[in-house]
Amino acid sequence: MSRSRLLATAAAAALLITAAGVPARAADPDYTITVDPRATGPALPRSLYGVFFEDINSAADGGLYAELVRNRSFEFLPVDNRAYTGLTAWTPTAQSGGGGTATTVNDDARLNERNRTYLKLTLANPAGGRYGVTNSGYDTGFALRAGARYDFSVWARSDNPAGTPLTVALTGARPRTITVHGDTWRRYAVPLTATHTLGTGRLSVFAGGTGTLRLDMVSLFPRDTYKHRATGLRRDLAEKIAALHPGFVRFPGGCLVNTGSMEAYDAEHGYPRARAYQWKDTVGPVETRATNANFWGYNQSYGLGYFEYLQFAEDIGAMPLPVVPALVTGCGQNRATDDPALLQRHIQDTLDLIEFANGPVTSRWGRLRARMGHPRPFGLTHIAVGNEENLPDEYFANFEKFRAAIEAAHPGFTVISNSGPDDQGATFDRLWARNRAAGVDMVDEHYYNSPAWFLQNNKRYDAYDRSGPKVFLGEYASLDAKLSNSLAEAAYMTGLERNADVVKMASYAPLLANIDNVQWRPDLIWFDNDESWGTTSYQMQKLFMTNVGDRVVPSRATGRVVQPKPITGAIGLSTWATSATYDDVTVTTPDGTPLFADDFDDGDDNGWTVVEPRGSWSVTNGAYTQSDTAAQDTLVKAGNITATDYDLTLKATKNAGAEGFLVAFGVQETGELYWWNIGGWNNTQDAIQKGAGNSKEIVIAKPGSVVTGKTYDVRIEVRGTHVRLLLDGKEWGSFTDDKVTEPFAQVVTRDDRTGELIVKVVNAQDTPAVTRVDLGGLRVRPAARMTVITGDPGEQNTRSAEPIQPVTTTVGGIASTFTRTFPANSATFLRIRTR
Secondary structure, eight states, rough: OHHHHHHHHHHHHHHHHHHHOOOOOOOSEEEEEEEEETTTTOOOOOSSEEEEEOOSSOOTTTTTTTTTTTTTTTTTTTTOTOOOOTTTEEEEEEEEEEOEEEEEOOOOOOSSSSSSOOEEEEEETTTTTTEEEEOOOSSSSSSETTTTTTEEEEEEEOOOOTOEEEEEETTSOOOOEEOOOSOOEEEOOOOOOOOHHHHHOOOEEEEOOEEEEEEEEEEEEEEEGGGGGGOOBBBBHHHHHTOOOEEEEEOOSSGGGSSSSOSSSSGGGGGOOBBBBOOGGOOSSSGGGEEEOOOOSSSOOOOHHHHHHHHHHHHHTTEEEEEOOOOOOTOOOOBBOHHHHHHHHHHHHHHHHHHHHHTTTTTTHHHHHHHTTTOOOOOOOOEEEEESBBBBHHHHHHHHHHHHHHHHSSTTTTEEEOOOSSSSSHHHHHHHHHHHHEEEEEEEEEEEOOHHHHHHHHTTGGGGGGGEEEEEEEEEEEEOSHHHHHHOOOOOOOOHHHHHTTTTEEEEEEEETTTTTTTTTOEEEOEEEEEEEEHHHHHHHHHHHOOOOOOEEEEEEEEEEBBOOOOEEEEEEBBBBBEEEEEEEEEOOOOOOOEEOOOOSOOOTTTTTESOOOOOOOETTEEEEESSSSOOOOOEEEEEOOOSEEEEEEEEEEEEESSOOEEEEEETTSSSSSEEEHHHHHHHHEEEEEEEEEEEEEEEEEEOOOOTTTTEEEEEEEEEEEEEEEEEEEEEEEEEOOBOOOOOEEEEEEETTTEEEEEEEESSSSEEEEEEEOOTOOOEEEEEEEEEEEOTTTOOOOHHHOOOEEEEEEEOOOEEEEEEEEOOOOEEEEEEOOO
16 A cells, blocks of 8 residues: 555544544644635636647547548558558458459559559459458447448549449448449449447458459548538547637647658659648648658548648637647757758748638638638637757747748737747757747747646746746646546646736647557547547546636635655666666765665676566676667666665666666656666657656756767766766766645636636645635625546546546535635535625
C-alpha cells in the first residue's frame, strides 16, 4: 500500500473513532476561500478552452474520418511505413474458379497526376468465374450495424468492349453488381445495407469476364455520419468532441506541419511523400487530393482536409485555428529551409488559405470553397505560424515575414507565434524575448509534465507581463490517464482562469487515439472500430468547458501545502536505442564515506535490479554493458540512498546506436526518478528529466552529443533538493527542485446569463478538505447545484468501464459564509444563485 493510501486509511479510521466516541466538535477548516464580489476580475473569453486535432494515433483515417476502406486508393508505400505495399489491407480473391492477377501500378493510365497509383486486375475468368480483391478495413475489420446503410463508390475503367461486371460484396449484406463500361475513368456508386451487427466485416469487389480492369478510390461510407454529411465524420467521435462545447479547434498539427519536405507534391519535385502538411493538398475533390507519409508512421490520405476541418469547427460552434508551416522543422529534425522563393510561396499559400476561408465567391479560392458546398465565408480570424521550432532565431525571422504579409493584407488578423517545445529553457527564453520585443499578439506554449509539476505551478501565469503578448496554451497534459492526472490538470486550469487576461486559449492534447494504433499517450478520447470512450481528463475538460462563466470574481485561498523533500532513492542506468557500457559506479557522502560501489570486477550484476524488462544487460570484461541497440528505456537500478547529501560518479561509454546514455538517481518504487539523458533525441541534446510513472518532463535541456567509443566521467552531486552535474570534470548544469505542492486550488467565476457564481474547487489529495467559503457579504440562495468528479486517484476510464463520471445534485446550507467538506481526490463545481 502506498504512503498516500495509508494516510487516507488512517484518516478514515480517525473519523470512525470520533463518530463512535465522544461527540465531535465543529472541525476547524483546513482551507478558507475568501471572495471579493465587488472587485472586477478578467473577462473569460468564449475561446478560453478548445481542442487540438492532429492526425496522430490514427485519429483521422480509421478514426474521425468515417471512410471504412483502408488504403482505398492503393497509395500505401514503404516510404510511409516499411511494412506497407500498394496492396496493404487488400487480399487477391478468386470465386467459382475465377483467375487473374492483382497488382498496383503507377503509370500513365492513372486516375490523375496526384492520385498516382491504382489497382490493375488482369482477368482470365471462365464462365461464371470471378476474380478480385478483399479489403480488411482498419484493425479488426469493418464495424457494421444491422439495418444500417452504407454508400459504396469506385473509380473504374475496363478495356473489355462488352464491359466488365463488378460485384460488390459486404459481409452480411446482399451483393450488388454494376457494369464498368469504357476504358476511361468513371465513378460508379451503389448503396449497401448490412444485415448483421459485427466488428469484423470485409468488403470484396469481384470482376467477371476477361481483359484488364483498373480500379481506384474504392470507398465505403456509413450513411449515418455526423450531421448526416455524405463522406463525413464518424458520428460518435464527432459528437463527443461537440459535447465539450470547445471554443476553438486547432488543426492540423503538431509535428505534421513542421516536419519533412516543404516542397510541393508535383513532378518538378519528384512527388515527395514525407511532406509538411500543406493545405492545398487537402482541398477539392477527394480523388484529386495528394497522399502523404504521416510523421507518426503511417499513410495519410487527406480525405479529412482543410474544408472538412473548417466545416466541423463551424458545426460545433468553435473558432477555427489553423497552423501553417514556418519552413523551420522541429520534432527532432531541426532544419531551417534556406530558400527565399520557397518561403515566399508558403507565405502566399497562407494568404490564399485566408481567401479560401473568408474570400468572396468571386475570388479564386473563395470560388473553390463555394464549389465544395460552402458559399458563405467561414470567418477565420486567427492563424498560427509554426509548431515547436527549436531554432529560435531562424524561426522568428520567418515568422516576422509571415506576420507582415498577413497583417498587410488582413489588418486586425491575429497571427500566433510560439515558444518552442517546452515550458522553459534557452529556446523558450529566446523566443519569448523575440516575441515580446516585436509586440506579437499571441504566443503558443506547449508542455507535457508530471502531475506534480501542475500542482506546483498553479501560479505560473501570475507573474506574466500583463502588457506583453497573450498566451495560447496549445498543448498540455499531465503524462498519464488516471484521475490523479486529471485532478492535477484541473487544479492548474483554475490558474488559467484566474489569469484569463493573459491566457486567452488552452487545449489539452492530443484529442483522439485509436487503441490499436498508438504513438502518443495520454489522449482525451479513445476509440476502436465501433466504440469510443472519454478518459477521466475528457470528463474534467468537459466540466470546465461547460462551466466557464463570463468573468473571474477575485478570490484567494489559504491552507496547508506540501513542502518539497530531499532527493533520495536508488541509482539507475539505462539506454535508449543504444548499446552502452558503465563502470566504476560509486555513491559517497560529501566527505567520502562510501554508500554504494560496484566496479563489476567480480563478474556479476547481483546488486542490480531490472526495472524495465527490456534490453540485454551483462557483465563483460569487468564492466556492465547493455548490448541491444534497438531496445528503449532499459532501466536497471541498485542501492537505496537514504542520505540527503551524496555524490554519484561513474564512467560511461557509448558502443553503438542512435543515442548516448542515461544515468538515473532518486529512483522511487512509485516510478518517480530523475535521469541525466546525455546524447538524447538522436544524439542531439542533453537533458535532465524528471519522471513520474512511464513519462518524463524536462527540467533542463541543452544541445549535446556523445562520441561513440569515448569514455565519459559522470558526476552528480545531490544536496537535499539541489543537484549539480559535471561531465568530464566540467560543470554541465545545476537545478533545484524545491517548489511547494498545492493540492488544493480554486477559482470563482460569474455566469452573467444565469446570475450564478461558479465556485470551482479542486482537492487533489487523499484527505477531505474542510473549507470555509466567505462570499464577501453577497446575498445568495440557500441551495446550489453541485457537480462533482471524484474517485480512486489511480482509476481510469477504459473500453470496458468508465467509472469516473460527473455527478450533479442539489445541496443546501449555502450562505454568504458557509463551510463545506470537499471530498478527497475531487473537483467540485458549485453554481450558486445570487439574490
